[in-house]
Amino acid sequence: MADNNRGGSSTNEITYYLNVENAKILAFCIVCGFVMYHGVLHLKYGNDSCKWLLSDGRFPGYNTWQPYGCMMHKYTKIHARRCMHYIYYWGEQNHITFLGDSRIRQLYFEFVNLLSLKRVDEHKAHQNLHFEDKKISVTADFLWHPMVNSSMYDVYKNWLMAEKSSRPNLLITGSATWSIKQFNASEEAVKNFELNLTMILPYILKLKDSTQIIWMLQDPVDESKLYPNRSMITNQQVDAYNKMAIDILGGSEAKLWSSSRLVAQGIHDNSVLDGLHISKSALQLDLQMLLNMYCNDHMNHNDGTCCRVPDSVTSIQIITAAFFLVCLLSAIAMFLYRRKIRRNGSKARAADTGIRNGRSYITSKDKTWPDTVYEIMVCLGKLGLIMAYTFLCDRTNFFMKENKYYTHVNFLLPFAYLMILGFFFTENTDQTQVLHRDQTDEWKGWMQLVIMIYHLTGASKVLPIYMHIRVLVSAYLFLTGYGHFSYFWNKTDYSVQRYCQVMFRLNFLVVVLCFVMNRPYQFYYFVPLVSFWFTVVYLTMAIWPRISAASCDGSNLHYLYMVIKFIILTTVITLFFMSEVLFEKVFLMRPIKALFVRSDDSLHEWRFRWALDRYSVVYGMVFAFGYHLLLKKGIIADNHNKSLFSTGITLSLTVLGFIGLGSYALFSFMCKNKSECNDTHSYLVALPLISYVTVRNLVGWVRTRYSSFFAWFGKISLELFIAQYHIWLAADTYGVLVLMPTYPVLNVIVTSFIFICASHEISKITAVLTNYLVPKEGKALLRNCIVFFMIMLPVSISKGVLTF
Numbered sequence: 001m002a003d004n005n006r007g008g009s010s011t012n013e014i015t016y017y018l019n020v021e022n023a024k025i026l027a028f029c030i031v032c033g034f035v036m037y038h039g040v041l042h043l044k045y046g047n048d049s050c051k052w053l054l055s056d057g058r059f060p061g062y063n064t065w066q067p068y069g070c071m072m073h074k075y076t077k078i079h080a081r082r083c084m085h086y087i088y089y090w091g092e093q094n095h096i097t098f099l100g101d102s103r104i105r106q107l108y109f110e111f112v113n114l115l116s117l118k119r120v121d122e123h124k125a126h127q128n129l130h131f132e133d134k135k136i137s138v139t140a141d142f143l144w145h146p147m148v149n150s151s152m153y154d155v156y157k158n159w160l161m162a163e164k165s166s167r168p169n170l171l172i173t174g175s176a177t178w179s180i181k182q183f184n185a186s187e188e189a190v191k192n193f194e195l196n197l198t199m200i201l202p203y204i205l206k207l208k209d210s211t212q213i214i215w216m217l218q219d220p221v222d223e224s225k226l227y228p229n230r231s232m233i234t235n236q237q238v239d240a241y242n243k244m245a246i247d248i249l250g251g252s253e254a255k256l257w258s259s260s261r262l263v264a265q266g267i268h269d270n271s272v273l274d275g276l277h278i279s280k281s282a283l284q285l286d287l288q289m290l291l292n293m294y295c296n297d298h299m300n301h302n303d304g305t306c307c308r309v310p311d312s313v314t315s316i317q318i319i320t321a322a323f324f325l326v327c328l329l330s331a332i333a334m335f336l337y338r339r340k341i342r343r344n345g346s347k348a349r350a351a352d353t354g355i356r357n358g359r360s361y362i363t364s365k366d367k368t369w370p371d372t373v374y375e376i377m378v379c380l381g382k383l384g385l386i387m388a389y390t391f392l393c394d395r396t397n398f399f400m401k402e403n404k405y406y407t408h409v410n411f412l413l414p415f416a417y418l419m420i421l422g423f424f425f426t427e428n429t430d431q432t433q434v435l436h437r438d439q440t441d442e443w444k445g446w447m448q449l450v451i452m453i454y455h456l457t458g459a460s461k462v463l464p465i466y467m468h469i470r471v472l473v474s475a476y477l478f479l480t481g482y483g484h485f486s487y488f489w490n491k492t493d494y495s496v497q498r499y500c501q502v503m504f505r506l507n508f509l510v511v512v513l514c515f516v517m518n519r520p521y522q523f524y525y526f527v528p529l530v531s532f533w534f535t536v537v538y539l540t541m542a543i544w545p546r547i548s549a550a551s552c553d554g555s556n557l558h559y560l561y562m563v564i565k566f567i568i569l570t571t572v573i574t575l576f577f578m579s580e581v582l583f584e585k586v587f588l589m590r591p592i593k594a595l596f597v598r599s600d601d602s603l604h605e606w607r608f609r610w611a612l613d614r615y616s617v618v619y620g621m622v623f624a625f626g627y628h629l630l631l632k633k634g635i636i637a638d639n640h641n642k643s644l645f646s647t648g649i650t651l652s653l654t655v656l657g658f659i660g661l662g663s664y665a666l667f668s669f670m671c672k673n674k675s676e677c678n679d680t681h682s683y684l685v686a687l688p689l690i691s692y693v694t695v696r697n698l699v700g701w702v703r704t705r706y707s708s709f710f711a712w713f714g715k716i717s718l719e720l721f722i723a724q725y726h727i728w729l730a731a732d733t734y735g736v737l738v739l740m741p742t743y744p745v746l747n748v749i750v751t752s753f754i755f756i757c758a759s760h761e762i763s764k765i766t767a768v769l770t771n772y773l774v775p776k777e778g779k780a781l782l783r784n785c786i787v788f789f790m791i792m793l794p795v796s797i798s799k800g801v802l803t804f
Helices: 002-017 020-045 049-055 077-089 102-115 150-161 177-182 187-206 235-249 259-266 280-298 315-343 369-394 408-424 437-457 463-491 496-517 526-542 549-554 557-578 580-587 604-612 616-632 647-670 674-684 686-697 708-714 717-727 744-773 778-798
Strands: 057-061 064-067 095-100 129-133 138-144 170-174 212-216 255-257 400-403 426-428 705-707 735-738
Touching: 020 369, 020 744, 049 255, 049 259, 049 280, 057 259, 064 280, 077 102, 077 280, 095 102, 102 129, 102 138, 102 170, 102 212, 102 280, 150 187, 177 187, 177 235, 187 235, 235 255, 259 280, 315 369, 315 496, 315 778, 369 496, 369 717, 369 744, 408 426, 408 437, 408 708, 437 463, 437 686, 437 705, 437 708, 437 717, 463 526, 463 616, 463 647, 463 674, 463 686, 496 526, 496 717, 496 744, 496 778, 526 557, 526 604, 526 616, 526 717, 549 557, 549 616, 557 580, 557 616, 580 604, 604 674, 616 686, 647 674, 647 686, 674 686, 705 708, 708 717, 717 744, 735 744
Parallel strands: 095 138, 095 170, 170 212, 212 255
Antiparallel strands: 057 064, 129 138, 400 735, 426 705
C-alpha cells in the first residue's frame, strides 16, 4: 500500500511540473535565449540580408536553393520587366554591366534573355555586347575583360572620370580562369592578379556612391571534363584566386558573391560538357539571386525578404506599443506593491484568486476594483509581450525567414505522426449527443493541425490537398452554422450581450494584430468570414418570427416558418453571388468597406472567400434543424451510448458515409484546375461534411470516444489559425520563421512549441478580458462600446474610412 502511495505521489509530482503554465514559462525563456542569440549574431555579423543572400545557403531539395536566413522570390519575365520599370519610374536608372570572362558572359545572356521579349542568341565572340529595352528603360552591357590587368584598370578609371549618369548602377564582375590558362597556372600570375586587383581597389572605393559592385567568386571546375588545353585550370588554382580576391576585397565596398559557388557545387546538372562553364540550372539560380538582390526592395513580393528593408513603423503602431508598455509596467508595479503588502501581513487578496486554467471562478462582481484593474493590466501586459515577439518575428529582420519547400514526404510525414499521436490519446467521454462538445473540439483540433501542416509545407500547389483543405475550412463554417443555430434554438438568447461576446472572442486577437502589424482586417480572412456568417445566423434567428424549440412546441407551423427562413436566406445568398454589382454596392459602402477590402482597396479576396463557402453555414443550420426535428419526433435518440439506428440501418448509412467521403476525394483528383474545382466546391462540400458526421456519430462506441489530444488543440483552434500568420510562419504566411538556421527540423519543433504556448495564453487572455470588456450589464456594455468607438474614430479618420 505504501508503494502504491509512493508511486501515486511521484506521478502527481511529475504532472504538477509538467503542465501548460510551466511550458509557457519555458517558452518565454527560450524566446529570451533566442533574442540574445540573434542579437549577438547581428552585432558580430550584421543583419544585412543581402550579405546572407550572396554568401551562404543550402539545397533543401532537388535543385532548389534556399539562401541563408532570408526568402528568395522567383522572378519570371513579367516580374523582372516590372521591376526594371518600377525602378526607372521612381527616378533611378537601370544600367547594369557585366565585366569579365566567358562565365560572366553566360550570366549576361541569362539576364538579357529573361528581360528581352525576343530570344537573344548566345555566342562566344570575345567582344563587348550591348542590350537596351526602352520600354522598361534598361541597359545591359557585357565588357570582355577576362583578366584583371591594365585594360580592366582603364575601365574603372574611365568610369570614375565620367559623369555619374553614364556609370553603371550595378556591376557584376569576376575573373580567374583565363589568367590560369594564359600563364599556365604559374605563381607569378597569382601575384600579378593580386597586384592588379589591389590597384583597382581605390577605384572601387571611389565608385561606391554611384555603382554597386559585386565580385563573383569563381565556381569550381570539373577537372575530368576539361579540354587538354585547359588542364591547368584546377580547383586548387581556382581556390587560390578566390582566396586572393577575398583577402583584397573582403573589407571593401565591393560585395563578394560566394553563394554562386555553393550553387555550382551542389547542383545536379550534367549539361555542361567542357567542365569549365556554368550549367544552365546553376545560371538560373544565380540570376534569381541577382534579381532578388537588385529588385526586392523596390517590389512588393511577400515571398522575397532578401535585400528588402522592413516596412517603416507607423504612428498607430508606436501608440499601440506605448499602450502595451504602460500596461506591462503597471502590472509589474502593482505586482511588486501587492507582494510588499503580503509580506507585511496584509490580508489583501491575491490577484490571481479564482483563476484556474483560464477560467474565472470568481466573477467580476465579487472582486474589488484594485483586483479587477490588476487582472486586466496583467492580461494586457502578457498580451503586449506576445505582440512584441510577433512584431519582432514578422516586421523586422531580427529573426530569419525561409521559403516554404513542398515534397510529399514533408507533408505526409508530420500528418501521419500527428494522426497516430491523436489516436493514441483516444478516450471515452460522458457526452453522447451528436456532435457533442468533445467531438467538435476534436474535429476543430485535427483540422487545425492539418491546416498548419498545409501552410508550413506550401502544399497549396498540390490540387487534391488544396481541395481537401478547402473542405476543412468549410467544416469550420459548417460547425459555426450548426453550433450557433443549436444555441439560439435551445436557449432563445438573442441579446446584444450574447452577440457582442461572440464577436469579441472572434475578433479580439485580429483587431490587436491589425494595430500591431499594420495589416487590414481582411488580411486575416478567416475571422471576417466567421464573424460575417455568425451575424447572418444571428439575424436569421433573431428576426421575426423567432423560431425555437419552445415555439415549435406551441405550434407545428413554426417548423414551416423555419423552412421559409432557410429558403429566403439561400435565395439572398444566391442573388449576391449572381450579381457582382449588388455584391459590390453592399460591401463597398462606407464605413463597412474597410472591413472587406485588402490594402490595395480590392474586394476580390473577400468575394472569392465568401463565394467559396457561401452555403456552408446554411448546410450547418439545416443539418442542426433536421437533427433537432428528428430528436423532437422521436425518430432518433442520442441520450445513450448505443447506435442511433438498428444495426442494419446504421451499417448501411455508415457505408454510404464512407462512399461520400471517397467520392469527394475522387472528385478532388479528377478536377483539372483550381478554378474548376472552386466553382463546384460550394455545392459538393455538403457531401463530405454530412458523410463525416454520419460516420462519426451513427455508431455508439464511435460517437462516445474522442481524442483528448486533438480536442486540446480544438479549444484554441481560432488562436492557432490566426497566430500562425506571424509567429510560426513568416512574411505574412509566405515563408517560415527561422530561429535555428541550418537545423530545419529542430527549428520547426522549437517554433511550434513557442507558437502553441503563445496561442494558448492568448486564448486564456481573451476569455478573461471578455468577462470585463463585454459585461452582461447593459449600461456597462454600452459604456465600453462607446469607448471602443471613440478609440476607433481617429484611427478610421486617419485611414480614410469615414471619407465619402
